[in-house]
Structure formats: C-alpha cells, structure tokens
Amino acid sequence: MSFLTLSEVGKEYKTGSVSVHALKDVSFELEDGEFVVVLGSSGAGKTTLLNLLGGMDNATSGTITLDGKNVTALDKRGLTEYRRGDVGFVFQFYNLMPNLTALENVEIAVEICKDHLDPKDVLTEVGLDERLNNFPAQLSGGEQQRVSIARAIAKNPKLLLCDEPTGALDYNTGKKILKLLHDTCKQRKRLVIIVTHNSALKDMADKVIHIKNGMIEDIQMNKSPRPIEEIEW
Amino acid sequence: MKTYLKTLSRMFKKHFTRFISIILIVLVAVGFISGIGSSADKLEYSLTDHYTNRNVSDLILKTESEDGFSIEQITALKDIYGANNVETGMSLDAYINIDGENRLTRLYFLDNLEGGKVNVLEDIECAEITQTDCVLAYTEVSDNKIKHISTKTEIELDFKDILTQTAEREGKELDKMTAMALDALDGVKQTTIIQRIVSSPLTFAKEGEPSYHNPEGTQIPDDINGINSLITLDNILYLPSSIIPTIPAYPPFIPDEKKILQTGDIYLSFENKGKFNAFGLGYDNYVKEQQKIINSVLGSDAENVRFIDLNHNASFIMLIGYSDSVREIGYVLMVAFLFVTALVVLSTMTRLMEEERGQIACLRTLGYSGFKIVFKYILFAMIATGIGGVGSYFVGLGLAYLICYVFNYSFAMPPISSQIALVFYLIVFSVIVVATLGATFFAGFKMTLETPADLLRPKPPKAGKKSFLERIPLIWNRLSFKYKSTTRNVLRYLHRFIMTVVSVAVSTALVMAGLALLDTCIFGGIDSPSVMAIALVVIVFAALLTAVVIYTLTNINVSERNRELATLKVLGYHDKEVAGYIYREVYIDTAVGILFGYVLSTGIMQLLFNILGMGTIGGVSWYWWLVAPVFVFFATFLVTILLMPKIVKIDMNESLKAIE
Numbered sequence: 001m002s003f004l005t006l007s008e009v010g011k012e013y014k015t016g017s018v019s020v021h022a023l024k025d026v027s028f029e030l031e032d033g034e035f036v037v038v039l040g041s042s043g044a045g046k047t048t049l050l051n052l053l054g055g056m057d058n059a060t061s062g063t064i065t066l067d068g069k070n071v072t073a074l075d076k077r078g079l080t081e082y083r084r085g086d087v088g089f090v091f092q093f094y095n096l097m098p099n100l101t102a103l104e105n106v107e108i109a110v111e112i113c114k115d116h117l118d119p120k121d122v123l124t125e126v127g128l129d130e131r132l133n134n135f136p137a138q139l140s141g142g143e144q145q146r147v148s149i150a151r152a153i154a155k156n157p158k159l160l161l162c163d164e165p166t167g168a169l170d171y172n173t174g175k176k177i178l179k180l181l182h183d184t185c186k187q188r189k190r191l192v193i194i195v196t197h198n199s200a201l202k203d204m205a206d207k208v209i210h211i212k213n214g215m216i217e218d219i220q221m222n223k224s225p226r227p228i229e230e231i232e233w
Numbered sequence: 234m235k236t237y238l239k240t241l242s243r244m245f246k247k248h249f250t251r252f253i254s255i256i257l258i259v260l261v262a263v264g265f266i267s268g269i270g271s272s273a274d275k276l277e278y279s280l281t282d283h284y285t286n287r288n289v290s291d292l293i294l295k296t297e298s299e300d301g302f303s304i305e306q307i308t309a310l311k312d313i314y315g316a317n318n319v320e321t322g323m324s325l326d327a328y329i330n331i332d333g334e335n336r337l338t339r340l341y342f343l344d345n346l347e348g349g350k351v352n353v354l355e356d357i358e359c360a361e362i363t364q365t366d367c368v369l370a371y372t373e374v375s376d377n378k379i380k381h382i383s384t385k386t387e388i389e390l391d392f393k394d395i396l397t398q399t400a401e402r403e404g405k406e407l408d409k410m411t412a413m414a415l416d417a418l419d420g421v422k423q424t425t426i427i428q429r430i431v432s433s434p435l436t437f438a439k440e441g442e443p444s445y446h447n448p449e450g451t452q453i454p455d456d457i458n459g460i461n462s463l464i465t466l467d468n469i470l471y472l473p474s475s476i477i478p479t480i481p482a483y484p485p486f487i488p489d490e491k492k493i494l495q496t497g498d499i500y501l502s503f504e505n506k507g508k509f510n511a512f513g514l515g516y517d518n519y520v521k522e523q524q525k526i527i528n529s530v531l532g533s534d535a536e537n538v539r540f541i542d543l544n545h546n547a548s549f550i551m552l553i554g555y556s557d558s559v560r561e562i563g564y565v566l567m568v569a570f571l572f573v574t575a576l577v578v579l580s581t582m583t584r585l586m587e588e589e590r591g592q593i594a595c596l597r598t599l600g601y602s603g604f605k606i607v608f609k610y611i612l613f614a615m616i617a618t619g620i621g622g623v624g625s626y627f628v629g630l631g632l633a634y635l636i637c638y639v640f641n642y643s644f645a646m647p648p649i650s651s652q653i654a655l656v657f658y659l660i661v662f663s664v665i666v667v668a669t670l671g672a673t674f675f676a677g678f679k680m681t682l683e684t685p686a687d688l689l690r691p692k693p694p695k696a697g698k699k700s701f702l703e704r705i706p707l708i709w710n711r712l713s714f715k716y717k718s719t720t721r722n723v724l725r726y727l728h729r730f731i732m733t734v735v736s737v738a739v740s741t742a743l744v745m746a747g748l749a750l751l752d753t754c755i756f757g758g759i760d761s762p763s764v765m766a767i768a769l770v771v772i773v774f775a776a777l778l779t780a781v782v783i784y785t786l787t788n789i790n791v792s793e794r795n796r797e798l799a800t801l802k803v804l805g806y807h808d809k810e811v812a813g814y815i816y817r818e819v820y821i822d823t824a825v826g827i828l829f830g831y832v833l834s835t836g837i838m839q840l841l842f843n844i845l846g847m848g849t850i851g852g853v854s855w856y857w858w859l860v861a862p863v864f865v866f867f868a869t870f871l872v873t874i875l876l877m878p879k880i881v882k883i884d885m886n887e888s889l890k891a892i893e
Binding site for chain 1 (some may be wrong): 443603698717719721722725796797799800801802804805806807808810885886888889890
C-alpha cells in the first residue's frame with residue numbers, strides 16, 4: 001500500500017433537493033518524499049480535495065489512507081488530532097496570528113504536537129533567524145510565507161499541504177518559496193502537495209494531478225523534474 | 234432604489250444576532266429605567282386618585298377652645314367649601330381597655346359617622362348587630378401596628394377616665410366641678426359594640442399611625458429613624474358623637490347643660506380636587522391661602538385653632554417619600570444604564586460597518602452619497618431600537634405594576650392607578666434614540682471620511698505589539714504561552730478592552746449597589762420590603778444588562794477574529810482550546826471590569842444611601858463584595874456557553890479565503 005492512497009473519493013454537497021458533486025471517483029497513490037502538484041482551474045474541485053486531504057472536511061464516499069491511517073473513518077475529534085499531528089498547512093494568505101511574533105507563531109502550532117521540531121531551528125532553516133521577534137505586520141509577504149512554512153514544517157507532519165503558496169507573492173519571491181518547499185520535500189523526505197492553477201509548476205513536480213470538473217483528468221509522472229530556477233512563467 | 238433596499242433586507246438576515254443584541258439591550262435598559270420611573274409616577278397617580286375618590290380632608294382644624302367650634306363658624310365654612318366638603322367631630326387619643334389590654338386608642342366622635350362625605354370610610358367587614366341598646370362603633374382595619382378587633386366586640390368607654398387622661402397629659406387635674414358632675418352622671422360609662430371594620434383614607438400606611446401624644450405633635454420626621462421612633466396607635470375607633478354624655482345644667486356652677494366634649498375638629502376638603510396632584514406644584518401655597526381665608530372666618534378664635542394638613546399625615550408623607558426615593562434611584566441608575574447602552578450600540582454598529590467595508594466601498598465607487606450609505610445602518614439601528622423600545626414599554630409597565638404591588642407590604646395601597654405613566658418612558662426612549670442615532674452617525678461618518686480607494690483596500694488585521702508586561706521579565710517569563718498571547722490580545726484591541734471594562738464596571742457597580750440596598754434593608758433594622766423589592770429588581774436588571782453587554786462584545790470579538798480562530802482549527806486546535814483563546818480574554822476583561830466596578834459602586838451606593846437617608850458603605854456586610862463578582866462571572870459564564878456553538882460552527886475554509 002502506498003503512503004497516501006485515495007480510492008474512489010467523492011464529495012457531494014446537497015442544498016435542498018439539488019446535489020452537486022464537487023469531487024467524484026478520485027483515486028491516486030502518492031509516496032513519501034514526493035513533490036506533487038495538483039493542477040486545475042478555479043472551480044475544478046482543488047479546494048475540496050485540499051479540505052479532504054487536510055482533514056478539514058469529511059468525504060461522502062471512498063477512502064483516504066495516510067501512512068496506514070484511515071482518515072475517512074475519523075470522527076470530528078479524530079480529524080482534529082489528525083490535523084494536529086499529521087498535516088502541515090501552508091495558506092495562500094499565510095494566516096499568521098497578528099499578535100504573535102514569528103517565533104511565537106511557530107510555537108503556537110507545535111505547542112499542541114507531541115513529536116515536533118525546535119521552532120528556532122526551523123525558522124533559522126527558512127532564513128528567518130534575524131526576524132524571530134518580529135510581528136507579522138513587520139514582515140514582508142515572502143517572510144510571512146516563510147513563517148507559515150516554518151510553522152507547517154515544525155510540526156514534523158507526514159504531509160505538507162500548500163494552497164496556492166505563491167498566490168499572494170511576486171514572481172521572484174514566489175520562486176524562492178517554491179524552492180524552499182522543494183528543498184524541504186527532498187531533504188526531509190516529506191510528501192509535499194501543492195495545489196495551484198499555475199500550470200508552469202508542473203515541470204518541477206514528481207507527479208502532476210490534473211483535476212477538471214471534480215474528476216481526475218490525468219496523472220502525469222515526471223521522470224526528470226526541472227529545478228524551479230529554470231522554470232519561467 | 235429597489236436593489237438598494239435589497240441590500241438592506243439582506244443586512245438584517247446577515248447580522249441577525251447583532252440586531253437581537255441591540256433589541257435586547259434597549260429592552261433591558263429602557264424597560265428597567267422606565268419601569269422604575271413610571272412606578273414612581275403610578276404611585277403618585279394612585280395617591281391622587283385615592284385622595285379624590287375618598288374626598289380626603291386637605292385640612293383638619295383642631296381647636297383648643299373649651300367651647301369648640303361654633304355653629305356659625307361651621308356654617309360659614311360650609312358656605313365657602315360646600316356642605317359636602319365639611320364634616321365635624323372630635324378626636325383624641327386615650328388608653329382604653331380593649332380585649333383585656335390597655336391600648337392607646339384614637340377615638341373619633343363624628344357628627345356624621347354613617348353618611349360622612351369627607352374621608353369616606355370603606356367597609357372591610359360588617360356584622361349584623363341585633364342588640365338595640367348599644368351604640369354602634371367602627372374600628373380601623375388591623376395592619377402591622379394596628380391591632381385586630383373582631384366585630385361584635387364590646388368596648389366600655391369611661392368618659393371620666395378619658396377626660397382625666399387628657400387633663401393629666403396637659404399637666405392639669407380634672408377640675409373638681411366637672412369631676413363631681415361626672416361622678417353623679419349616669420351615662421359616664423358607655424358600652425359600644427363594634428359593627429364594622431373599616432379603612433380610613435387617612436391611615437393606609439401599615440407601619441403605624443402616629444399618636445397625638447408625640448412630643449412634636451403631628452409633625453412627621455423626615456428621616457426613617459425618626460418615623461420609627463414615633464408613638465403609634467394600637468387602635469382607632471370611629472364613634473357617633475351622640476355617645477358623648479351631657480352634663481345637666483347646675484346653676485350657678487354649670488349655667489347650661491353641655492356635652493362633656495365639644496366639636497373640636499373640622500374635617501375640610503377643598504372643592505378643587507385638581508390642586509393636590511400628589512403634593513404637586515403650588516398645592517402647599519394653596520393650602521396656606523385657604524388657611525388665611527379660614528382664619529378670617531374664625532375671627533378671634535383663630536389663635537386657638539391648629540391646622541393639620543396632609544404634610545402631617547404619616548401615610549401620605551411616607552408613600553410620597555418612597556415614591557420620590559424610587560424616582561431618584563431611577564435617575565441615578567438611568568445615567569449608568571444609558572451610558573452602557575450607548576457604548577454597546579456604538580461598538581455593534583462600528584463593527585457592523587467594518588464588516589461591510591467592501592460593500593460600502595463598492596457603493597461609494599458607484600457614486601452613492603455617504604449619507605445614503607450611512608442611512609442604511611441608521612435604519613438598521615433605528616428599527617432595532619424601535620422594536621426594543623416598544624417591547625421595553627411593556628417591560629416597564631410590568632415592572633411598574635410589580636413595584637406598586639410590592640408597596641402593599643408597607644401600605645394598604647390605594648388601588649393602583651391605570652393611568653399611563655408615559656413621561657419617564659418617553660424621556661428615556663428618546664434619549665436612547667438620540668444616543669443610537671449619534672453612535673451610528675459617528676461610526677458611519679468616520680468611515681465615509683476615508684476615500685473610496687482606501688475603503689477598497691481591506692483593512693489589515695490589527696498589528697500585534699509588545700505589551701508593557703513584556704518589559705517586566707519577572708512577570709512575563711512566568712506567564713504560560715497562552716496567557717502571553719491573551720495579554721497581547723487584550724492590549725491589541727485596546728478600545729474594545731476599555732469598552733468592555735467600562736460596561737462591566739458599570740454593570741458590576743449596579744449589581745453591587747442593588748446588593749448594598751438589600752443588605753441595608755435586611756440588617757439595617759429597617760422594615761421596608763418595598764425598598765428590598767427595588768433592590769432585587771436592580772440586581773436582576775443589572776445582571777441582565779451585564780449578560781447582554783458581555784454577549785454583544787464577545788460576539789463582536791468572535792466575528793472580528795474569525796480568521797484567526799479558523800486558522801487555529803486548521804492547526805489542529807480542539808473547539809474548547811479555540812474557545813479558550815477568546816474566552817480567556819473575556820474573563821480577564823471581566824475581572825478588570827469588576828475591579829473598576831468596585832470603585833464605581835461606592836459612588837453609586839453613596840448616592841442611593843443619600844437618597845434613602847439611611848445606610849453607609851461601611852455598614853454593608855463584607856460578603857456582598859464577594860457575591861457581586863459571582864453574579865457577573867456567572868453572567869459571563871452563561872454567555873460563553875451561549876456563544877460556544879458560534880465558535881464550533883466557524884468554517885475552516887475561512888482561513889483559505891482572501892481577506893475581505
């Protein structure tokens with residue numbers, strides 16, 4: 001069995017008598033240490049998939065298994081524990097606590113994890129050793145996203161989920177952030193999934209999952225991914 | 234315009250809890266104040282109705298002259314005031330043996346006992362008496378001080394004893410001639426039988442009717458301790474004046490036959506009933522004018538005549554005193570309630586507009602005028618205030634009836650007037666309307682001052698900064714991480730912190746003031762359940778106000794921080810931990826508010842004690858100071874329970890969305 005397995009996962013929203021399939025029969029398998037890009041235009045079902053992978057919502061059909069744990073069988077409390085220990089989340093808009101410093105923003109995440117890394121070390125690793133005691137408002141967008149990544153990494157999660165991590169950043173900063181995520185993936189041997197609508201990113205991924213209308217359109221394997229520095233868009 | 238109105242109706246749906254918040258706070262604040270205020274009005278109306286319906290005597294003329302009032306004088310007064318407004322008789326206080334006890338009893342000998350038109354007696358109980366050889370008498374209905382006499386009880390009046398007591402009170406002896414005459418008199422001892430138990434319109438206070446024997450005569454002291462130390466009557470009997478024995482002529486010592494007690498009292502009520510109006514403006518002067526007129530009628534006898542007006546009537550004075558106290562308490566609390574209400578409405582409307590920032594920006598770029606945009610919010614606030622205001626009328630009405638009803642413990646209350654006491658309600662309500670309008674206008678005006686370009690940009694979440702506590706490592710390093718974050722949050726939203734603290738402080742002060750009143754009633758040796766009831770009402774409404782305030786402010790806090798809370802959830806925080814993030818802050822705000830509330834409460838207490846003319850801050854039992862925070866914390870606890878679903882329902886997807 002693979003590290004992360006989705007089999008026939010579906011998500012149906014019901015409003016009155018009308019039901020909409022946000023996701024239908026989604027199946028794929030991913031391995032530890034892979035750098036994966038989920039690609040799709042808006043409304044394709046990317047966010048829904050992200051919600052299910054991140055334990056933020058329950059699937060209506062199918063099963064998701066991460067490292068042998070059946071995520072779809074978890075109740076509300078179980079899902080919270082799953083988010084707490086197994087998933088690291090990087091948001092498009094960073095979502096840092098405005099009243100906490102960079103260091104404290106990482107601390108607030110690891111405080112509730114058992115098997116976490118040292119917040120200072122991780123921040124140093126993402127290049128913020130000089131900015132530990134700054135508040136988000138005193139940091140640039142790129143720096144804020146680094147804090148957000150450090151927060152996700154420091155939890156020592158099995159899965160790193162990134163929702164349009166460069167969406168709010170300029171071109172060059174975006175590239176640096178992607179490099180950081182890629183390095184994390186390869187150096188720490190972590191499964192990193194990036195959800196984006198930027199098709200240029202597909203060249204740097206080990207695997208590219210194309211979604212359209214809530215279904216898998218194609219899964220593409222890259223034998224030789226290109227480093228982000230060589231990709232332009 | 235049609236589409237514009239649509240945004241209005243959607244606003245009501247979207248901000249329903251805010252809408253309810255404003256309705257509730259107006260309901261509580263206006264309901265309470267108008268209830269207290271209009272109960273005072275209602276008490277006065279009831280008193281005025283009672284005065285009119287029972288044709289209460291505005292003046293009792295009491296002559297010291299041995300011959301009493303002459304028929305000419307009485308006729309002259311009847312000519313001026315109308316035959317129906319002048320009654321005559323005689324009254325004195327003496328110890329009489331009733332039911333085997335020596336009781337201080339007021340004896341009214343009325344010339345027109347059965348058909349009296351002034352101070353109309355009301356039957357409580359009436360027995361059929363078959364004995365024909367006895368004089369029928371009435372007794373005043375029993376209350377806390379006046380003792381019960383059953384109907385058909387026989388009472389023997391020894392007129393020699395009565396006259397001796399009267400003479401001794403004046404330091405004299407009964408003169409020998411009269412004593413001899415009385416000894417020889419057959420009917421000096423008269424037996425009467427109680428036929429009716431009645432209530433007089435002059436004695437409805439249950440705390441006792443002062444006797445004529447008090448050193449200050451009929452003066453009513455203006456403090457409660459003074460009133461409590463008055464000599465009060467055990468019984469009041471109403472007798473026909475025909476019972477008074479007559480001494481036959483015995484010239485030359487007694488030239489003509491004469492009654493042993495003369496017509497010493499005239500009970501006089503003014504034709505113009507509108508003048509009284511619960512001791513209203515000009516009544517006292519009117520009474521003085523009438524006294525002058527009466528004096529000129531009495532001629533040279535005037536110097537022997539004392540006037541007992543309603544200012545010397547314990548029941549009237551006590552009821553009006555209580556109603557004045559209630560009204561003044563209302564004034565003091567009104568300021569506090571209105572202040573908090575205005576603060577809460579201002580916070581709510583400011584937040585509401587912050588949330589609709591994008592929409593306001595959009596309308597502005599489309600060329601809608603600032604006024605038209607703000608108008609929508611004013612309408613929102615006005616409708617909520619209007620609904621709350623209409624509802625509060627009924628809350629106030631209920632409260633007023635409750636308070637008037639409670640006065641039954643101290644007074645055999647005249648029937649509660651159904652006259653609508655609108656004045657207080659209208660004043661309070663219009664103040665609230667103006668405050669709401671002002672608060673909304675202020676919040677809206679601030680926002681329309683920003684250029685549309687600024688408005689279009691999302692307002693960044695408030696930046697964090699180091700709190701002053703961080704400069705004191707001794708404290709800061711000992712705080713757990715959770716509390717460090719809470720401390721910063723408290724100081725980050727400083728204006729909301731201040732608002733919460735001020736509101737909680739005022740509410741706590743009100744609760745504390747209510748408890749202090751209660752304490753004074755219970756332990757101050759003052760038997761006034763009506764003040765106690767008002768204390769309870771104050772406590773209940775102050776607690777309600779506290780709950781509504783904390784609910785509103787916490788509600789705002791939660792929606793302001795939706796995104797932060799959603800992020801915490803994504804990070805794997807359990808609902809309880811997420812709630813803790815907000816609630817720790819609420820409890821800290823509440824605790825600080827309570828501390829300030831203590832300070833504020835001493836001020837309010839002092840005012841209340843001054844109004845009531847009793848009690849001291851130092852005299853309040855120490856444990857109430859501990860009870861007040863329990864009330865406030867309990868209200869906070871209830872609110873946190875009530876808001877829990879809102880936190881549970883926070884959508885984690887909020888954290889993925891762009892900042893609105």
